[in-house]
Amino acid sequence: MSTTVWIILAAAVATYLTRVGGHLVLSRFETVHPRVEAGLNAVPAAVLTTLVAPAMLTAGPAEWIALAVGGLVALRGGLLTMFLAGAAVLIVLRQFMA
Amino acid sequence: MSTDATIEEDAERPASRDFLDGARLGVPVIVSSAPFAMLFGALAVANGLSVFEATLMSLTVFGGASQMVGIELFGQKVAPWLIVLSIFAVNFRHVLYSAAIGSRLAHWPVWQQAAGYFLLTDPQFALAEARAESGRKVGFVWYMGAAMPVGVSWVSCTWVGAAFGRLVPNPQALGLDFLLPIYFLGIVMGFRKRPLWLPIVLVSGVASILAYKFVGSPWHVSLGAVAGIAIGAIFGPAPGKVEAEEPTP
Numbered sequence: 001m002s003t004t005v006w007i008i009l010a011a012a013v014a015t016y017l018t019r020v021g022g023h024l025v026l027s028r029f030e031t032v033h034p035r036v037e038a039g040l041n042a043v044p045a046a047v048l049t050t051l052v053a054p055a056m057l058t059a060g061p062a063e064w065i066a067l068a069v070g071g072l073v074a075l076r077g078g079l080l081t082m083f084l085a086g087a088a089v090l091i092v093l094r095q096f097m098a
Numbered sequence: 099m100s101t102d103a104t105i106e107e108d109a110e111r112p113a114s115r116d117f118l119d120g121a122r123l124g125v126p127v128i129v130s131s132a133p134f135a136m137l138f139g140a141l142a143v144a145n146g147l148s149v150f151e152a153t154l155m156s157l158t159v160f161g162g163a164s165q166m167v168g169i170e171l172f173g174q175k176v177a178p179w180l181i182v183l184s185i186f187a188v189n190f191r192h193v194l195y196s197a198a199i200g201s202r203l204a205h206w207p208v209w210q211q212a213a214g215y216f217l218l219t220d221p222q223f224a225l226a227e228a229r230a231e232s233g234r235k236v237g238f239v240w241y242m243g244a245a246m247p248v249g250v251s252w253v254s255c256t257w258v259g260a261a262f263g264r265l266v267p268n269p270q271a272l273g274l275d276f277l278l279p280i281y282f283l284g285i286v287m288g289f290r291k292r293p294l295w296l297p298i299v300l301v302s303g304v305a306s307i308l309a310y311k312f313v314g315s316p317w318h319v320s321l322g323a324v325a326g327i328a329i330g331a332i333f334g335p336a337p338g339k340v341e342a343e344e345p346t347p
Contacts, residue, residue, distance in 0.1 A: 004151050007178045011168060012158035014186040020215040022196025023203075032197075035331045042298045042330025043323070044163075044191050045289040047184070048282045049299045050306035050322030051167060054315075055279040057307060063276050070280050074287035080130050082287065086280035090273040 062097045066090035113239045120225075120243025127221040128251045134162050135255035137277060138169070140263025142256075144274060145173035149260040156256035160249060161219065163285050164188040170278055174315060184319055195223040202226060202236045210238045217245035294334040302326030 026032060032040075056064065070086025077085075135156065142152035147169065159165055164185045171181045195218055203211050222245050226236050266272060289295055306322025313321065 002151075003178060004147060004172065005154065007172075007181050008151060008155045008158060008168075010178075010182045011155075011164070011185040014182055015159050015161055015164065015189045015192070016216060018186065018189045018192040019196050019218045020212070022193035022198070023200035023211075023215065024196075026193060026197035027200045037194075038293065038334040039327050039331035040190065040194055041292055042294065042327045042334070043187065045286050045292065045295060045298050046302040046326025046330070047167075047187050047319065047323040048163065048286045049302040049326060050319045051170060051282045052279045052286065053303035053306045053322070054310040054318050055276070057310065059276065059279075063279070066273070066276070066280060067283055070283055071287060074284055078130070079281075079284045079288060080133065082284045083134075083277075083281055086283070087273055087277055090276055090280070094273060 060097065062090060062093035065093060116237055116240040117243035120240040120245075121247050123225050124221075124244045124248045127225075127248050131162065131221075131248065132251055132255045134281070135252045136259030136263070137281075138162065138165055139256040139259025139261070140266065141166070141274065141278065142169045142172075143260045143263050145169045147172060147260075149257065152260040153253060153257045156253045159185065159189075160217070160252065161185075161189050161192075162252075163282070166278055166281060171319075176315075180320075187320075187323060192218060192223075195220075199223060199226055199230075199236075202230045203241075206238050214238065214241055214245075217241075217249060219245075219248070221248070294330055297333070298326040298329050301329045 052067070056067065066086045066089040069089045070082050073085040074082040138156065139149075139152050142155065142165075143149060147155070152169075155165055155168065159168070167188050168181055168185050171184055196215060199218065203214050206214065222241075225244050226241060229240070230236050266274070286299060302322045302325055305325035306318040309321040310318035
């Protein structure tokens with residue numbers, strides 16, 4: 001099997017551990033320390049932000065405007081609406097700024 | 099037929115009704131996740147995965163944001179363990195869902211629980227939690243009715259995107275290379291009701307940019323994330339109940 005398949009299977013096991021692990025581990029404690037819970041709550045936004053911010057460094061005006069429009073649409077609409085709006089702006093702008 | 103009445107949802111109702119009740123709730127999830135499954139398939143192939151590998155990832159990982167993170171890193175020649183760690187980090191929120199929903203599934207046989215946790219995505223947690231809070235029992239058949247069609251759609255739409263994505267003539271003009279940051283921003287925005295969201299995002303963003311410039315990729319992911327998590331842990335002991343905010347699995 002290729003390295004890629006091994007990575008995928010390892011990632012699948014790691015993911016399953018997060019889905020079953022909270023029940024098996026976290027529920028054994030009477031209470032989770034508030035700081036631990038606050039830290040866990042911060043994980044998804046913190047991780048995903050690191051995938052957006054550096055991409056902005058290497059991008060240009062078309063990408064920045066697309067992100068800004070997507071971000072504004074996200075204040076009112078759901079993920080799909082926001083995504084389609086950002087993608088549409090990006091595609092249109094790229095026809096003019098290459 | 100069963101001495102343990104708690105196993106059965108309701109003796110009067112046929113199991114097929116429970117399955118359909120769950121499946122009806124899964125329809126909006128299917129509609130909103132299908133485009134992302136196809137996008138994942140297309141981007142995975144563009145980043146060097148085979149059609150089989152892309153579909154295998156949807157089948158075994160079954161977590162949209164983390165799969166996107168995975169293929170983003172596959173394209174950057176990152177060390178394997180770091181890819182696995184990054185996917186693990188993005189999926190770590192499931193620990194909270196799992197801990198919160200555990201007591202609702204505790205009356206199932208162990209093998210049913212094992213299967214149920216495999217399918218515990220963001221929307222599945224939201225649906226199951228809502229049903230439990232409305233006072234109805236979260237039965238295995240109902241749970242599978244909500245989860246299984248979503249999973250089948252997720253995997254098959256991934257295959258469609260992977261198999262036909264390469265037919266797109268000019269990916270750059272369609273913005274394919276920059277769709278992932280837009281998608282990730284959307285997920286980040288979905289968490290904006292959480293305590294300390296803005297400081298966490300700002301600190302993670304600045305830290306990841308600094309790490310990107312001075313340490314180098316892929317360390318900007320872990321260093322930026324640690325900085326944001328530290329902000330959450332230091333300033334935000336704000337306990338509350340766990341909520342799912344993302345519409346995709």
